[in-house]
Amino acid sequence: MERYVFERNRKKILNQMEEGSVLLSFSTNKHLETHPDKFDVNRNYYYVSGVFEYENIVMLVKGHNNKTNEIIFINPYDELKAKWVGAPLSPEEIYEISGITDVRNLENFDSTLTTVLASFNKLYLDIEANENLDEPPYYEALFAERITKRLPYVKILNGRALFQHARTIKEPEEIEEMKKAIEITNKGIINILKHMGPQMEYQLESYFDQAVKYYGGTGYSFPTIAASGANSCCLHYSFNNSMAEDGDLILFDLGASLNCYCADISRTFPVNGKFTPRQRQIYNIVLNGQKLIFDNAKPGITTRGLNQILRDYYKEELYKIGLIKEKTEEEVSKYYYHGCSHHIGIDCHDLCDYTPLQAGSIISNEPGLYIAEEGIGIRIEDDILITEDGAEWLSPQIIKEPDEIEKFIEENK
Numbered sequence: 001m002e003r004y005v006f007e008r009n010r011k012k013i014l015n016q017m018e019e020g021s022v023l024l025s026f027s028t029n030k031h032l033e034t035h036p037d038k039f040d041v042n043r044n045y046y047y048v049s050g051v052f053e054y055e056n057i058v059m060l061v062k063g064h065n066n067k068t069n070e071i072i073f074i075n076p077y078d079e080l081k082a083k084w085v086g087a088p089l090s091p092e093e094i095y096e097i098s099g100i101t102d103v104r105n106l107e108n109f110d111s112t113l114t115t116v117l118a119s120f121n122k123l124y125l126d127i128e129a130n131e132n133l134d135e136p137p138y139y140e141a142l143f144a145e146r147i148t149k150r151l152p153y154v155k156i157l158n159g160r161a162l163f164q165h166a167r168t169i170k171e172p173e174e175i176e177e178m179k180k181a182i183e184i185t186n187k188g189i190i191n192i193l194k195h196m197g198p199q200m201e202y203q204l205e206s207y208f209d210q211a212v213k214y215y216g217g218t219g220y221s222f223p224t225i226a227a228s229g230a231n232s233c234c235l236h237y238s239f240n241n242s243m244a245e246d247g248d249l250i251l252f253d254l255g256a257s258l259n260c261y262c263a264d265i266s267r268t269f270p271v272n273g274k275f276t277p278r279q280r281q282i283y284n285i286v287l288n289g290q291k292l293i294f295d296n297a298k299p300g301i302t303t304r305g306l307n308q309i310l311r312d313y314y315k316e317e318l319y320k321i322g323l324i325k326e327k328t329e330e331e332v333s334k335y336y337y338h339g340c341s342h343h344i345g346i347d348c349h350d351l352c353d354y355t356p357l358q359a360g361s362i363i364s365n366e367p368g369l370y371i372a373e374e375g376i377g378i379r380i381e382d383d384i385l386i387t388e389d390g391a392e393w394l395s396p397q398i399i400k401e402p403d404e405i406e407k408f409i410e411e412n413k
Contacts, residue, residue: 001259003099005173006050010060010070012166013048013159017062022116023124023159025049026140027056043346044126044163046260049098053089057109058100061116071102073109117154123147124159160351167345168352169360174345175385175394177261178362182383182395184217184256185263189398192252193405194412198271201226201240204250212256221255221262221348228271232377233370235338244271249279251377260346264364265395266381273409279376280402282369285317286378287400289367293340297384297391300356303341303363310340310367323371335369344383361386362394 017023025045041052048058049072061069075081075088091103104112117123125140144156170178188208195207205226212220227237228244232251244250248271255263268283270276275283289310296309314336315327324331341363343352350362357363366381383394399405 001050001173001177003050003095003097005171006048006097007099008171009166010048013162014060014062014068016162016165017060017124018122018157019062019064019066020120021062021122021124021157022113022120023060023062023162024113024140024143025058025060025126025159026143027051028054041260042126043260044159044351047163047167047346049100051089051094051097055106057106059113059116061120063120069102070100071104071112072098072100073104073106073112076105076107114151117151121151121153122155122157124157124162126159126163128160164351165353167350168343168355169358170345170362170385171360174261175362177258178263178344178383179394181217181221181256181258181261181263182265183397184212184215184258185254185265186395186398187211187215188254188256189252189265189267193269193399193408196269196271196273196409196412198244198246201228201231201242201244201250204244204252205240208252208254215256216258217256218259219257221257221264222253225251225253227251227253227377230372230375230377232268232379233372233375234377235370246272247276249275249376249378251379253379253381255348262344262346262348262350263395264344264348264366264381264383265398266366266368266379267398267400268378268380269405269409273413274406275402278374279378281321282371282376283378283380283402285314285321286367286369286380287402289313289317290365290380290382293365293367294384294391294393297341297357297363297365297386298389299359299386302356303339307340311336314369318369335371336367337370338366338368340367341365357386359386359388 025048027041027045057073059071094103125144127140147154188211191207191211192204205224223238225238226240228250229248231237249268250271251268253266292313293306311332314332318324319327343350344362362385364381365384368379370377385392385394
């Protein structure tokens with residue numbers, strides 16, 4: 001990303017801040033989903049800096065008459081640390097990435113903050129609703145407690161709403177980055193299909209991993225789900241340690257990320273390359289449901305509204321095939337028990353305003369059906385961009401029509 005993107009992001013935050021206020025964003029407050037013992041860069045910090053370093057702090061100040069200041073605090077060069085884990089970025093490199101000109105050492109953070117808060121006594125911190133005070137230092141909730149004790153005149157404001165509003169609408173550069181992540185994900189799915197056949201779930205997963213790394217993905221949007229047979233009826237199954245048997249379907253929920261920007265794709269394939277008539281019947285109901293969601297996705301509708309359209313469709317379709325005996329919510333809920341959409345961005349479940357959809361939002365489109373008694377779980381998920389008058393598929397290249405799936409597997413045996 002060019003630095004002007006992050007300069008623009010900071011302006012989006014500053015424009016929402018109250019006059020006479022300060023906002024802090026810490027880089028290290030998020031556990032890696034794939035490695036819970038390690039830390040990942042906080043996404044809101046990345047949003048305003050573009051910097052991948054793990055102990056930095058961004059300070060945004062909005063004074064009177066809308067005068068603003070932007071500061072980033074970083075670790076100074078340490079020769080021993082450079083030998084063991086690598087040198088921190090220099091102030092010049094920080095500027096080239098972020099566009100922030102005022103770069104200071106972390107040892108000056110406390111004194112700078114005290115001075116600033118003497119003039120501007122409103123402090124925005126990014127406090128998650130479920131965050132608790134037992135977390136490590138510089139987690140925002142614990143930091144808020146310390147500030148309140150040390151500087152009781154400071155009013156703590158929750159900055160999360162500012163980021164929610166700013167991140168709801170994606171800029172063209174963000175959309176392009178997500179398209180790149182989607183294409184890397186597509187290459188991973190192709191690699192899976194080229195090796196499709198009875199084997200361990202983790203073996204099939206490995207073909208995705210290899211392609212993500214080969215084609216330049218910088219990470220994963222979430223831990224990959226590779227769920228065959230009855231495992232596919234568990235929404236967050238991630239053991240990936242069962243045998244994918246001849247005759248099973250296998251459900252993949254996966255996504256590469258690129259510089260934090262996420263793809264979120266689900267596909268369901270026949271392990272032996274051929275759908276049974278029953279598998280194809282259920283698959284087509286889900287696929288047509290996905291097309292129905294897309295046709296109704298537009299500014300003004302909510303994700304809850306889209307989900308209700310899908311549930312109403314399921315009432316009719318599942319009744320037709322005799323899977324449910326009554327056209328009720330309760331009956332549908334036996335076989336469909338999640339939402340069909342969420343926002344996607346620099347988090348897979350991205351921060352957003354919980355308001356009707358707007359042009360520029362990117363959401364998932366992920367209907368599913370799960371028939372545990374038959375060992376059939378099917379989810380088909382793509383990422384879509386809300387436009388001025390409808391929606392755009394961002395992942396149209398990823399194979400999903402049943403005839404095309406069978407043909408591709410047959411041709412690549």
